[in-house]
Amino acid sequence: MVAAINDALTLALERDPSVCLFGEDVGVMGGVFRATDGLQARFGKTRVFDTPLAEAGIVGTGIGLGLAGMRPIAEIQFAGFLYPALDQILSHLGRYRHRTRGRFHLPMVIRAPYGGGVHTPEQHADSPEAILAHVPGTKVVIPSTPSDAKGLLLAAIEDDDPVFFFEAIKLYRSVKEDVPDGYYTVPLGKARLAREGSDVTVIAYGGMVEVCAKAAEAAAAHGISVELIDLRSLVPMDTETVLESVAKTGRAVVVTEAPRTSGFASEIAATIAEEALDALEAPVVRVTGFDAPYPPFTSIEDHYRPNPVRVAKAIRQVLAY
Amino acid sequence: MSELLQIIGPGGEAVRPELLPEPALLEQLYRAMRRIRHFDERAVILHRQGRMGVYPPFGGMEASQAGSALALRRSDWLFPTYRDSGAALTYGMPIERCIAYWRTSPHGWSMPEDLKLLPFYVPIATQYPHAVGAALAEKMRGTDNVAMAFIGDGGSSEGDFHEALNFAGALNAPVVFMLQNNGWAISVPTSTQTKATDLSLRAQGYGIPGVRVDGNDIVAVYHAALEAVTRARSGEGPTLIETVTYRVKPHTVSDDPGRYRTEEATRTWLERDPVRRLKTFLEGRGLWSEEREVALEAELMAEFEQAVERADAFPEPEPVEILEHVFKEPTPALRRQREQILEELRG
Ligand SMILES: Cc1ncc(C[n+]2csc(CCOP(=O)(O)OP(=O)(O)O)c2C)c(N)n1
Numbered sequence: 001m002v003a004a005i006n007d008a009l010t011l012a013l014e015r016d017p018s019v020c021l022f023g024e025d026v027g028v029m030g031g032v033f034r035a036t037d038g039l040q041a042r043f044g045k046t047r048v049f050d051t052p053l054a055e056a057g058i059v060g061t062g063i064g065l066g067l068a069g070m071r072p073i074a075e076i077q078f079a080g081f082l083y084p085a086l087d088q089i090l091s092h093l094g095r096y097r098h099r100t101r102g103r104f105h106l107p108m109v110i111r112a113p114y115g116g117g118v119h120t121p122e123q124h125a126d127s128p129e130a131i132l133a134h135v136p137g138t139k140v141v142i143p144s145t146p147s148d149a150k151g152l153l154l155a156a157i158e159d160d161d162p163v164f165f166f167e168a169i170k171l172y173r174s175v176k177e178d179v180p181d182g183y184y185t186v187p188l189g190k191a192r193l194a195r196e197g198s199d200v201t202v203i204a205y206g207g208m209v210e211v212c213a214k215a216a217e218a219a220a221a222h223g224i225s226v227e228l229i230d231l232r233s234l235v236p237m238d239t240e241t242v243l244e245s246v247a248k249t250g251r252a253v254v255v256t257e258a259p260r261t262s263g264f265a266s267e268i269a270a271t272i273a274e275e276a277l278d279a280l281e282a283p284v285v286r287v288t289g290f291d292a293p294y295p296p297f298t299s300i301e302d303h304y305r306p307n308p309v310r311v312a313k314a315i316r317q318v319l320a321y
Numbered sequence: 322m323s324e325l326l327q328i329i330g331p332g333g334e335a336v337r338p339e340l341l342p343e344p345a346l347l348e349q350l351y352r353a354m355r356r357i358r359h360f361d362e363r364a365v366i367l368h369r370q371g372r373m374g375v376y377p378p379f380g381g382m383e384a385s386q387a388g389s390a391l392a393l394r395r396s397d398w399l400f401p402t403y404r405d406s407g408a409a410l411t412y413g414m415p416i417e418r419c420i421a422y423w424r425t426s427p428h429g430w431s432m433p434e435d436l437k438l439l440p441f442y443v444p445i446a447t448q449y450p451h452a453v454g455a456a457l458a459e460k461m462r463g464t465d466n467v468a469m470a471f472i473g474d475g476g477s478s479e480g481d482f483h484e485a486l487n488f489a490g491a492l493n494a495p496v497v498f499m500l501q502n503n504g505w506a507i508s509v510p511t512s513t514q515t516k517a518t519d520l521s522l523r524a525q526g527y528g529i530p531g532v533r534v535d536g537n538d539i540v541a542v543y544h545a546a547l548e549a550v551t552r553a554r555s556g557e558g559p560t561l562i563e564t565v566t567y568r569v570k571p572h573t574v575s576d577d578p579g580r581y582r583t584e585e586a587t588r589t590w591l592e593r594d595p596v597r598r599l600k601t602f603l604e605g606r607g608l609w610s611e612e613r614e615v616a617l618e619a620e621l622m623a624e625f626e627q628a629v630e631r632a633d634a635f636p637e638p639e640p641v642e643i644l645e646h647v648f649k650e651p652t653p654a655l656r657r658q659r660e661q662i663l664e665e666l667r668g
Contacts, residue, residue: 027508054480
């Protein structure tokens with residue numbers, strides 16, 4: 001997946017001279033995950049540059065670049081290090097269009113690796129997507145496959161509003177597939193039907209999609225037909241696809257790896273409860289991380305992050321209701 | 322550019338003989354440096370053997386870490402970053418806890434009760450304001466304890482660094498800010514990080530003293546740190562100390578510095594090795610010998626091996642520990658989640 005992201009960034013930089021890319025260690029080093037590998041050598045230090053170690057500075061400067069006609073792409077080294085920039089994000093990033101009554105807008109993309117499953121140190125595995133999804137005016141996109149990562153990232157860069165683009169660290173090198181050549185976009189706000197089924201709808205995004213796919217596979221062996229929806233973007237959310245599927249299956253399981261309370265899974269579950277109650281044959285079940293900081297204790301980390309067994313159990317639970 | 326404080330030069334010669342401390346103290350400084358170098362080297366080996374997790378070495382920065390931490394008393398505060406295992410060990414962190422920390426075991430997070438030592442900070446710069454607050458609390462409670470906090474050259478770009486310095490100055494907090502300028506923030510050299518060439522001058526903007534020290538000269542680091550600690554204790558407020566040093570080792574054991582720097586630059590710094598510098602000086606004065614070196618090495622080896630045994634003996638954490646210590650009393654949600662884990666374990 002990391003190669004697909006590098007490909008998308010290359011195409012964007014090639015196509016539009018107002019695109020620029022910056023962040024900590026993105027230049028000479030090509031990013032800690034090599035997502036920006038070779039881009040500085042190819043496009044020069046003006047368009048691809050290392051910044052001082054200051055996230056509020058990165059986002060704040062990006063806002064200025066965006067106001068003045070550039071299309072900034074900022075990398076935050078890990079999503080858990082977005083926090084120092086929250087003032088810029090909450091106070092400004094999502095508000096500019098609104099508070100200037102449309103005169104100024106921010107075509108900015110903020111990329112950040114997120115999520116667990118790879119035994120990282122403290123604060124490197126956070127999933128802060130719900131915090132950002134809660135901020136009016138910012139979009140949140142989280143791909144789960146390499147070809148989606150490329151097309152969604154290009155769409156995010158084309159978008160005239162600020163977009164958070166979270167990349168599951170677990171997927172960077174573990175998922176491989178043939179990615180279409182050349183420039184293409186995948187529209188923001190359209191979910192992907194990852195697996196068709198009729199008994200229960202499972203809704204996930206990012207790193208949880210492969211976990212759910214495994215659970216669906218296991219369920220199929222027991223004669224349970226799972227429909228798996230990869231949400232792809234949280235804001236805007238493809239409510240229609242979710243509701244259509246739930247109307248068909250009558251049951252829903254929502255899976256995220258972020259802490260449970262006030263997480264995005266709750267948003268999805270509430271939407272279903274509000275708009276598809278008549279179709280439901282069982283309460284919506286959430287499978288999530290826990291209400292504790294993501295554990296940096298590698299020997300027990302796997303008990304935090306949802307796994308196929310936990311998802312499969314939730315599937316059985318909604319079916320047994 | 323401010324003057325670079327140096328007491329012993331790179332060749333082991335006395336540059337400022339009038340500032341040299343007593344032989345006993347010189348020996349203490351040397352032993353402290355050798356001890357943490359031993360730890361750092363063994364830690365990297367443990368990693369290679371698969372008996373340690375991701376570890377950020379501090380090799381080359383022993384003088385900066387030991388020299389500053391030795392200036393503290395046990396009742397003072399220490400706020401270390403992930404790079405500062407050496408400072409924490411010098412201050413009193415048990416070696417087995419440090420090993421446990423880098424093994425990602427919760428046993429590395431609990432510190433001895435009588436030590437105001439915080440676990441290594443991973444997010445950059447966030448602990449700097451905490452040190453100001455801790456220092457102020459000591460002042461409010463009428464003690465003369467101080468707080469010392471570490472940061473890197475990269476970290477000094479963060480807003481928290483600047484807010485902390487300004488607060489400390491404005492509120493006259495008894496805090497010592499250690500800025501270890503080791504030349505790099507992962508792949509970004511200080512010259513790309515900032516246009517400033519003298520980070521100690523940043524203090525000026527906040528009305529507090531800034532000191533620039535040869536970070537490979539432990540005698541100079543100790544001297545500057547003790548002066549700053551003494552100032553803080555006597556109510557004269559904060560100090561920023563920049564130790565000019567170098568990260569000879571990779572950023573972490575999984576980093577490849579070959580991608581961003583040449584061996585040559587590192588070689589120059591190897592010549593300024595802090596441990597060899599003091600050793601040469603001590604030997605020249607007849608205060609140290611090869612025999613004593615061998616004995617010290619054996620002592621350190623034994624100390625470390627015993628610590629590894631104690632670290633190995635820490636019990637493996639239980640899965641439910643991931644939910645512990647979130648609140649004083651677990652919320653109903655956390656209680657349910659704990660039940661869920663226990664149930665999953667039962668299968
Ligand atoms: C807020 C935050 N942003 C980014 C990172 C990722 N990161 C870890 S270490 C590092 C470089 C730190 O450099 P410096 O402050 O000079 O300290 P050094 O590692 O050289 O001791 C970066 C960018 C982080 N840990 N925290």
